[in-house]
Amino acid sequence: MNFRILIGPRRRNRRLGTEATILVRDYIFLNTDLKELTLGGYAFNPRAQRVYEKAGFILDSIDKADLEYEGEMIDALNMLLTRERWEEIYYKGHTLN
Template structure:
């Protein structure tokens, strides 16, 4: 959790850095690859029909995300010796390459901001799953939401057919709040949509604040 004394590292965690998603072709392609570019990831984290994404779907997501609290790429920090030469021969740091993304938005739109309740979502490329990056990034986003934005509740949706994700969310401190029974059709079987959430005082307890 960031404190006043280390605000310079507010957009970093132990192994990762977080940066804005730019409105350019490079970042749009990265977002498309992370959000719609790989079927197993799409199926486990998205309820859209399982079909290849295209630039239009990426543009629609970016348009929607303009109203979000935050949309950020999760990146590995660039190597110290990876300076790139800009015009005029000057060196500049390369843009950190995304391995995933995070998004958080008010649950019922900006007009509900006074309720201080938000939802979160994320996605990671297949080669960077199973390495603890998701845990690290979700914890960073929770800290950002509760500490920087003053949220009272952060929620997410999980799918019954993805029990590994549900176990991860519970380890992180999320509580199952309810289910929409047989709301999801996956591979010709019906599954529950699981609603999970974390309250401000639960986050404070996890971070041992006030002790």
């Protein structure tokens, strides 16, 4: 399963992206038998990448020059979280602050 979120400028810096990502992540792995969760972001948004990494995702691949943004070609970052990695995080009680 792949998902995306968008937090508008007026709601940033309130940990809403982190909370939303963790809620979706845990819901999926607690209530389905999916083996992995993927998501994508763009290289011009390192804040999002940090949120995803805090939630346990790892960089899986990069699609070079995937998006033209303001006249510049931007890489897409593809991130992955396996059920096995999620179980390590979730059941060992790691905090994600």
